[in-house]
Amino acid sequence: MKVTVDLDQCEANGICVGIAPDVFELDDEDVLHIVEADVPADRLADVEDAVAQCPKAALKLQ
Numbered sequence: 121m122k123v124t125v126d127l128d129q130c131e132a133n134g135i136c137v138g139i140a141p142d143v144f145e146l147d148d149e150d151v152l153h154i155v156e157a158d159v160p161a162d163r164l165a166d167v168e169d170a171v172a173q174c175p176k177a178a179l180k181l182q
């Protein structure tokens with residue numbers, strides 16, 4: 121599974137970072153980066169949670 125972010129939608133509120141800080145990272149300019157685009161099986165549950173909780177629906181898992 122791969123996770124991607126639509127940066128036009130992301131408002132950098134850090135919710136996904138709070139849920140999975142090893143997968144998502146905000147830089148000094150509040151731009152979201154995906155550290156592990158290929159989601160390891162043991163991180164899938166948290167990434168699914170982050171995708172579901174993003175208030176801007178900016179994350180996609182496919």
Ligand code: SF4
Binds near residue numbers: 136137152
């Ligand atoms: S939860 Fe959504 S809006 Fe917030 S930083 Fe993550 S991708 Fe961006």
